[in-house]
Amino acid sequence: MENFPNKELTRVVQTGLNGSPSAFALSVGRLVAKLKHVDLALAQEISALLPSSSALRSGDSFAPAPVDNDSRMQLVEVLYPVILDKAPVLAPKVKQMLDECLTEWASMDILLKAGLAPARMLLFCGLPGTGKTMAAHWLAQELKLPLLTLNLATVMSSYLGKTGNNLKAVFDHANTRPCVLLLDEFDAIAKRRDDGSDIGELKRLVNVLLQALDDWPANSMLVAATNHGELLDPAVWRRFDSVINFEKPGAELIAEYLQEASLNDTARLAMAKMLVGESFSAIGALVMSARKRALLEQSKFSQQFIKLVVRSVLDRGQMEKPLDAEMLLMRLNGASMREIAGHFGKTHPTISSVVKRYLGE
Structure with a gap:
């Protein structure tokens, strides 16, 4: 010694x-x-x-959430337990990185005894609606930890120095017991400190954030999500164990996302190809709209969903063969093959081929 x-x-x-x-x-x-x-x-x-990892991850319930002194609104929203209807659909690389984080957490005992910590700070980057928030919920569910979400609108204050105090109160609260803390729209509080319009408040806020990140405990996970990674201060990037990029889903992921929808395989794959370029949130909105229309009109979900997708793609001018869309819409509205053929001056086999290719009929 x-x-x-x-x-x-x-x-x-x-x-x-x-x-x-x-x-x-x-x-x-x-x-x-x-x-x-x-x-x-x-x-x-x-x-x-x-102590074992189970001991480190246990604890009493949180004290009441901190509030903004002026508005008296809560600075964080607490959700526990976190229960998702289904696991999020994630790109293979994203799923692999998140699984690796969960593996580290399952082996916390081994890591701590070697002077190491599991991945505890993750940065999610990507366009809106690509699954960043859902992935944070899934991590909280898998770790069986409460999910704390920063209420950005309440934390941000026009009073000098107030935002930094609110942010510190959030971190102090999160540190009282193991949790997953989600900082959505992270660029709002971690913006580059070389911004020419800054009068000093931004520098103070980022300094508060950096200190809080340095003090983040090993038995909690922090997830920061941003749509604008290019706006983040360089010093912030170095604090994270992993940076995970979320991209808009391709046809294969969209088809997986639609797996539980009432669509035959032909229609599901065809709609997935037509929806390439859309985010999961936009596709989810189409699914919800189709369900409501099917309920109110006493019709099939598949019919309503395909109509919404075809019209959406047609309106955006992204339909490779606009005539196909017009034929499909007529068919979905109850027209016979013969009626469609007569309307467009096409043969019956041509119409049948189009309908089969998209609808599987």
């Missing part, structure tokens, strides 16, 4: 006094990792005293 760095022992004492069990366990783990080279028996003895 004569040559053992005093700063390691000092760090253990400091984190122990901070009151964060996970930070203390992580600090002790780092001490043990270095102590093994000096005194293996003592290292093993200390390692055996470390």
Whole structure:
């Protein structure tokens, strides 16, 4: 122990006094990792005293959520337990990265004893409606932790220094027990500090954020989501364990997303190809509209959904063969093959081929 760095022992004492069990366990783990080279028996003895991951992830319920002093509105929304109707449809690379994070959390005991921590800060980048928020909910569900979502409209204040105080209150609250903290529209609080229009408030806010990220405990997960990664301060990027990019889904993912819809395989694959370029949220809105129309008009969901998709693509001028769309709409509105053929001056086999290709009839 004569040559053992005093700063390691000092760090253990400091984190122990901070009151964060996970930070203390992580600090002790780092001490043990270095102590093994000096005194293996003592290292093993200390390692055996470390709490298990289940102990670190348990805790009492949260205290009441912090509020803005002026509006008296809550700064965070708390959801627990988080239960999704179905798992989100994710691109293979995104799913792999999230699964790797969950694997690390399942092995928290092993990591802490080696002075390591599971991935605890993730940055989700991508266009709106691509599944970033849903993925955060899924992580909270899988980790069986409460989901805290920053109420950005309440946190942001026009009063000098008030936004920074509100943000600090949110992090102090989240640190009271294990959770998943979602910071949506992250660029609003982590914007580059070289913005020429800034009068100093932005720099103070980002500095508060950076300090909070540095102090984030090992037994909670922080998920920041942004549609504008290019606006983030460079110092913010370095704080995250993983940066995960969410892109608009291709035909294969859309077809998977529509798997539970009442569509035959031919129609589902055809609609998936037509919907390429749309976000999951836009597709979900079409599904919901079709369900409501089917209910109110006492018709089939598939009929209403295909009509909405075809009209949407046709209105945007993105239908490769607009005439096909017109034929499909007539068919969905109850016209016979013969009537459609006569209307467009086409043969019956031609109409039959179009209908079969899109509707599977």
